[in-house]
Amino acid sequence: MKIVSLKPFIADCFRTNWVFLRVETDDGLIGWGEASLEYREKTVAEAMLEIGRNLIGRRANDIEAIWQDVNREVYFRGGPVYMSALGALEMALWDIKGKALGVPVYELLGGKVRDSIQCYANAWFAGAKEPEEFATKAKAAIEAGYKGLKWDPFGSAYLDIAPQEFVKAEACVAAVAEVVSGRAELLIEGHGRFNVPTAVRAGDMLSAYNVGWFEEPLPPGNLDALADVRRRTKVPIAAGERLYSRWDYVPFFSSRCADFAQPDVTHVGGISELRRISDMAEAQFLPCCPHNPCGPVANAATLHAAAATLNIRRLETMATDVPWRAEIAREDTDFVDGCLTIPQSPGLGVDIDLEALEKHPYQPHELRHYIGTLTDIRPDDAGFIFKK
Structure with a gap:
């Protein structure tokens, strides 16, 4: 079960915008994450694309390994933008794994x-x-x-x-x-x-x-x-x-x-x-x-x-x-x-x-x-x- 695409979506919600991440695997499973960084929505959406460049082909099940790799490879790590992008990715991968196994994430x-x-x-x-x-x-x-x-x-x-x-x-x-x-x-x-x-x-x-x-x-x-x-x-x-x-x-x-x-x-x-x-x-x-x-x-x-x-x-x-x-x-x-x-x-x-x-x-x-x-x-x- 490998990652084949990552795509951010931004939707107006009146006071700000929601920012969602859609991750798809080669067997057709879809996982959703969220990185709604209020008033900097386009910035965090671009960050999701940045961290996603090296994830195509990675095993979607390897949630911890992917998290650690992304956190390490954002050299100027931390802060609201990259951590929010990483948070959306991690949520989406848990969503995929739970769907693949037929169980709630908890x-x-x-x-x-x-x-x-x-x-x-x-x-x-x-x-x-x-x-x-x-x-x-x-x-x-x-x-x-x-x-x-x-x-x-x-x-x-x-x-x-x-x-x-x-x-x-x-x-x-x-x-x-x-x-x-x-x-x-x-x-x-x-x-x-x-x-x-x-x-x-x-x-x-x-x-x-x-x-x-x-x-x-x-x-x-x-x-x-x-x-x-x-x-x-x-x-x-x-x-x-x-x-x-x-x-x-x-x-x-x-x-x-x-x-x-x-x-x-x-x-x-x-x-x-x-x-x-x-x-x-x-x-x-x-x-x-x-x-x-x-x-x-x-x-x-x-x-x-x-x-x-x-x-x-x-x-x-x-x-x-x-x-x-x-x-x-x-x-x-x-x-x-x-x-x-x-x-x-x-x-x-x-x-x-x-x-x-x-x-x-x-x-x-x-x-x-x-x-x-x-x-x-x-x-x-x-x-x-x-x-x-």
Whole structure:
């Protein structure tokens, strides 16, 4: 079973673009991977072609050997572009192997330790701007079955935050906290926006609302500064989505900068690397809660990693998405009691409809995090993907 082609596909999904990789073998099996690197989609698609040049004719079963060879032969290794391309390739090869053997991928990882994984909702807040709008959206998400809600209430702030923005951010947190109290966990996203004193001040404010964590309070790049924020605040800190391998996670754990590790299955190079990082976290008695805001293939890959990895404790889930997600992807998972079930189909349990995908070609999108349009992430007709 040899690799005969690798082809990237890019599809618009309103806020960004999904980037999928289709790998085909000489016996006609197709594997799908995902490398959705937000706002740099064409860059990562080209990287997939670069790493694929030397893979034609390789045995598709040799997943670990291919991973190690690609990682070695990208001389300036690491970083989000090549690791995302490698992650998509690794997912696709697991998908092929599972299909060839007629089993779900988790069976190839040692079997499952759970039938479903607890989820928290992202993107439940689409379109909200004012505290009462966030409260209304939060109520709808709770009624849809979610038991954890995450969002960034800090508007367009970067490094510092103006007094009026800070007051509004707290009002939004208070409004949502009242809705979810006793019904769901409240998680606050920072998107790496603050300097140390502002992050500490924000953390102190959040401590009054019993939040589960404050995510990425600082820009990436200085783990000692993040550790300083963790020491000085009462709220737990979550971070790690902008680290790209187990080697990046060595100083993350040694600096004791966070309470939750958040590797992304795509950006760290695939399913096996996500599991390795989760094992590293387990040795520190820290839960692994994967970053998972992208598309259907990455979601399926993360579910299989969670199925076989006890220390993956909680999973990010895009609660709402574009209506055409269901047209493009068949996803073998259900939403039950606040959890996503583990796919049972051979391979990853997700199939992509190329005809539907090609109806939504690449559209350039810009980062919204610091320009005041952060919640404008869905079209008006978007709805819940998974609900009870």
